[in-house]
Amino acid sequence: VLLILTPASALAHASYVRSDPPDLCGPLAVPQLPPNDPRCQTGIVMPSAPSAISITFSEPISLLGPGVRVLAPSGRRVDKPPAQAHGAQASVAINISEPGTYVVIWQVESADTHPARGQFAFSVGQPSKPAVSAEGLSVGAVTPAGLALQTLARWLRFGGYALAFGVLGFLLLAARPIAPAARRVVNCGILVLLLAEPLALLGQTASLGLDQMLESDVIGDALASSFGRLMGFRIAAALLLWVLSPSLQPSRRIPDSAPSPEPAAPHPRAAAAAFAALAVALAVIDAFGQHAASFRPEWLGVAVHALHLMSMGLWLGGLAGALVARHAQFHLRHSTIALIAATTLAVSATTGLAMAAVHLQSPSPVLTGTYGQVLGIKQLFVLAAIAAGWLALRGRRKKWALSEAGALLCIIVAAGLLVSLPPPH
Ligand code: HEM
16 A cells, blocks of 8 residues: 555656657657658658667656667667666667668557557668558557457456445445355456456557567566556455455355345454455555546546546446345345445546546547547446436336446446547546
8 A cells, every 4th residue: 555655657648759869750740740741651861870769758658578679671670779768768779880761669658557659760861661661550559459458457357346346345335244145246356356467468568569469578577567566456455355355244144045134243343444445445556557647636636536436336336236135135225225326426427527627628529539439428328327227226126227237337348448548638
């Protein structure tokens, strides 16, 4: 907890700011050339060869694998590894002896764990055919396979958090004791949380190129970076919950099918307090891997993201817990359920609106690119979940509860993609 409370400062996703030699087609280049301009293939023409390449990013970075490679027109590497990373700058010495067009390929990870890659060209003496074309690699982009794996890992992480922490938290608040059926759901959630981690690692390395997905250098660098540290914390939190959850059990066994008397044996308070601390800690850890660093001050972003995730967990977990309770026929306090529903809705909407305000400059999703459009779709499902949840609470009908669960799953699908994409701001 102490370690994660002292994060390095960062913005969401590292993006290219400038380089030496400069990228004629970089996002901040003046004048802004279209990507299909032939000068993007050959870059700036320099009279003599530089001795090093340096690239400055929008936030502190660490290198993944070779970090910065420079390819001669023949495809031969002319950089002298290892490349260096100092704060927001990456650099590498080069040894150029022939004229022609050279291609610089970089791949880094931002402090908030998002990977990024890009390339640009420069020419010495006169342009020639570059070893690799600039097509298909845009600055700061990741591969579609990497984005898909990152997103899948996030779905599992959010779903696992809801099933493990959400279900237990909800049942501790609204029902005692916790029936074995609920415990099975919690164990499933812990398993899903653990399963998400190897996928997240593959997503991280595949984001730089499918050929690098299983490369030991790249995997090693990812594990040694802030991504690896957060991954370790997440695995530890899931295992700690697995160790802790039996202490939250009642001392006697409650059959799934038999109605339980109410109220039953109280859960040990110390275990419940440890559980609450663990749920908060995992939400905070997760916030560091999203876009919390876009907020100023940064701790506010961490708090807002963690609250958003916890409210999602309690909402979805509460619904799953209520369905399990209905199936296993154990008692729930309905006044507490209504209170939990109102609180999770208020917290998720307030924190969600705060994040949207920070990340979007324009209120129109059409004007804010893919991130804004995915957010717009997510909001439609939020409205559907609110409507179905309200009907489910009023009528206590299973079909509305199932529709609410469907809408919440769609929200998670959209949210996983949202936090894998670079926000407009
Ligand atoms: C007015 C309602 C809401 C708004 C405006 C909103 C907005 C947002 C935004 C902007 C993000 C992306 C944060 C980032 O880029 O780092 C996000 C993430 C997320 N949202 Fe929402 N949201 C709302 C309601 C909900 C609800 C009701 C749920 C589920 C019950 C939910 C679940 C999530 C999850 C799981 C994430 C990813 C985790 C995180 O970044 O904290 N959201 N939301």
